[in-house]
Amino acid sequence: FQADAIKALLNQAGAPFWQANRPGVLVWLVEQSGGQQRIINAELAPQFYNALNQAAEARGVPLIQPLLDLEELNQIGAADLWDLSIPVIDSASQRYDNGAVLVGKFSQAYDKSWFGQWMLLYRGDRQIEHYRGTELADFFIRGSDLVADRLAADYAVAVNQTQRNNNLTIKFSGIKDHTDYLALSEYLRQVPALKAIQLSHIDGKHCYFSLEGSDDIDQVRALIELNDRLVPSRDDSRDSYLSNQLHYQWLDRS
Template identity: 30%
Template sequence: RCTSFARRAGRGSCVIATGNTWRGLAVASLLAALSAATHAELRSIDLFSGEVLASTRSNDERRQLAGKALENAYIRITGDADVLAKYPSLRATLDRAHTYIASYQYHELENSLDNSDDDQPALRLTLAFDQAALRRAISAAGAPYWQAERPLLRLWLVEQRGSQRHFVTAASSPALYQALQQRAALRGLPLELPASARGGASLTLRDAWALSNTTLVNTAQRNAAEQVLLGKVARRPGVGWLGEWKVYDNGSIETRRIDSRNAAGVARVAIDTIAGRLASRFSVGSGNELAGNVFELSIDNLRERSDYLRMIEHLESLDGLRNIKLLDIQGQRCRFSFEFAGSASKAQSLIALNRHFAQQNYAGELSFSWQR
């Protein structure tokens, strides 16, 4: 549930209602400035592979595990954890998942050689699937597609043990760290945990544990980040993990409670919240929907021939934009038409992910300024 807003402040941002009006206005100013100033840092992820745990290197077991790996790949490609329930034809492909395998690789799990329990998985199996085959399956099902270039998610989580608090790292809290990494990988989100300090002072344990909206916004601003997760958690014997997440996404703040029996549940609350938001914004339709909407796009600040050529390369690299056609050129400004399986606002968000396209605020138009 998103926190209550006193008023809208800028693109996609909000003022958090507080008891202190001036404090609320200060946060609003930060949110508005941040929405206008930040640009997502993108990382390319591997969409067409899946990882599963294995006990042997046998062909029979690999064939059995291929279905689960393919399911994980579908979740990553579409950004939807419920993709199989929504698109039954994709579920039907799991039985023949082994026919989609392009390559595979086994990795020894840490400490597996010392593990005396023969029932425990000793290997991690990575299956790379045929990209063309998966694209055809997704297109035939009419499922969405989320491009491989995705925003980097920065995350800080504080764990309390007794009277001691610490940031979650691979060394300090291996179970939580691994759970967060695994959930982010499943949902196709590049994750920095704990996030490195950028642009000044690092986040303190005290401020992170307080989880104030001002701290969250300041952290996003210092790191020039559009997506930030801050959380705090404590483990209670016989109860499980209790705590809270705050999710910052492009100017809005959402608070989520943590009440889980295991570390995987702690990770799921935060990662699934932000993954759902991003997938709904950036994934595009496929299948028959591709013949849907035609939009016009204008791009200015094209001063030289090299600007135009580079702009075309970046525009054509955006997944989801089809049949891009030049309509006219007027000075430093070009107009294009393109097909897109989604709304104008979704197309706008997708284009704005690329740092070379700066959004222009012209009502009713898709308009950008080319940035070298």
């Protein structure tokens, strides 16, 4: 399909769309059957994981599944996940490059209905979602909706043509040469929430851009910071934040 054409139609309608570069979601799944609990992934229980992955793909959420190797299983067990032990889950999740952690636990009752619970860990917050129903697929849809709705607040871009856009001035430090400048410019042009990118001026190793961006500066920050070479500068003060001036450091990868 033609991505640019579809994006243009969404813009005209004011409908939200996902930023292409968005964080993956690490998923821990634990099933209880016959009084026994087990951690599962696509290899151990493809019928369950594939159902979750299908629901996540429908919402545009990229999933990361744990390796469940010996090192990992010595660090976290099925009981830890079933009990939703956040300290253990946080520790085991650190080996993965993820933007959020989703934990799902489920079991089948004697009447063949399913019950389960989802826990989303995102930016220091915890969200809980309970489920009871006849279709396990609905449980996986519930989990996908939980994480998609939460991440969309930061990573789904909606362009409303009736809204006034903010003019942002963004200072980038650490630009050493032409290669750095080209790499930075290319990345900024790939961020849908920013448009009409214009270089204001260059002062030594500092580049200043004038950008027409989203009304939601928190969202703009989140989208820009998906690039691991861009980190907020330590002198990015609260005053500059309020006046629509952001300051980032371009990290050297050479």
